[in-house]
Amino acid sequence: MARVFLCVLDSVGCGGAPDAARYGDEGSNTLLHIAEACAAGNAEDGRSGPLRVANLDALGLGAAIRLASGKAAPGLGAVPTGSWGAAEEISAGKDTQSGHWELAGVPVTRDWHYFPRTIPAFPDHLMAELVARSGIPGTLANCHASGTEVLDQFGAEHIATGKPIIYTSADSVVQIAAHEEHFGLERLLDVCRIAAEIFHPLNVGRIIARPFVSEAPGAFVRTANRKDYAIAPPDGTICDRVVAAGGAVHAVGKIGDIFAYKSITDVSKGKDDMALFDQMLSWCDRAASGDLVFANFVEFDSLWGHRRNVSGYARALETFDARLPELTSRLRDGDLLIITADHGNDPTWHGTDHTRERVPVLVTGPGAEGKPLGIIPFAKVAELVASHLKIGQ
């Protein structure tokens, strides 16, 4: 019996990337800066005091921060019991797709297409093609934006005109926001599918549907019906290898989208990260030997990192940490749990984009050896999975 549970805590970086300066991110450190803000009493919204993540720390969270960045995070001083280390990315880009593909063993060496910080950010002829093919009356925004601020700015005009809100970020993405009821969810997904046909050939990584609800600026909220249309990953990911070896890949959360459903056996969704955590627990009872349960917990990134909300991010870490024993206690002989991340998103950093960082790699399970991994390439995570499941190239 051998199974692997691979949990990606989206954006939970631990600093120290040697190429951070190339991304304008030298000194960024998501976990360290959250722990420091908590210890200083600067993260008191809905929580209080030092960062309480004793279960993650026992698996090596604090040790990973020290190894990655040379800095001690206040209150995270445990001597780890499991195998722990920090991973370093070589892919060009600090986005979710590059991070996950490289963790899955396939670094992205070619450059994605990015959009300039101009208004409009998208070429006129491509917007014209999108409008003509999808039958929408036009588009709004056409710029770099934070996804919540852009709703405050253009949400009311979108409802009045029926024009979707189209924006991008430091990542290779085209994001399209529209009201779930006034515009319609299915119609938004249709527009995104057409946008994917137009933008994927340019090597734009993802088109993201951003449905939202409510009626007034300031009250607009994005729903869990977000959908990503990603370029398919190259061959050779750990998902391909697990499936080729006769195992199943059980995707939890947005993993299916990130891998464009290639070598994904089934997908479990949930309304929030704790619902996804419940799905993960249920796979402890249902996954078969040889299977990979591959989960992404997106809210660290989408609700707190991009929103530069330190208290919220700390709360999310504490909530995840408090539930971790439910997962570790369900692991059976032969199970391996790997907890890692895909990039950073330091909520104390300037702007609202991801940050180029190393990420923690925490490995545990009944019978797993407790030894330091050191600084490893992202792709080594795929090898940890492969060697545990005894699958070859």
Ligand SMILES: O=P(O)(O)O[C@H]1O[C@H](CO)[C@@H](O)[C@H]1O
């Ligand atoms: O501001 P929001 O819409 O959350 O955007 C974020 O979501 C995108 C996909 O993860 C990223 O590129 C980032 O910019």
Ligand SMILES: [Mn+2]
């Ligand atoms: Mn991500």
Ligand SMILES: [Mn+2]
């Ligand atoms: Mn993000």
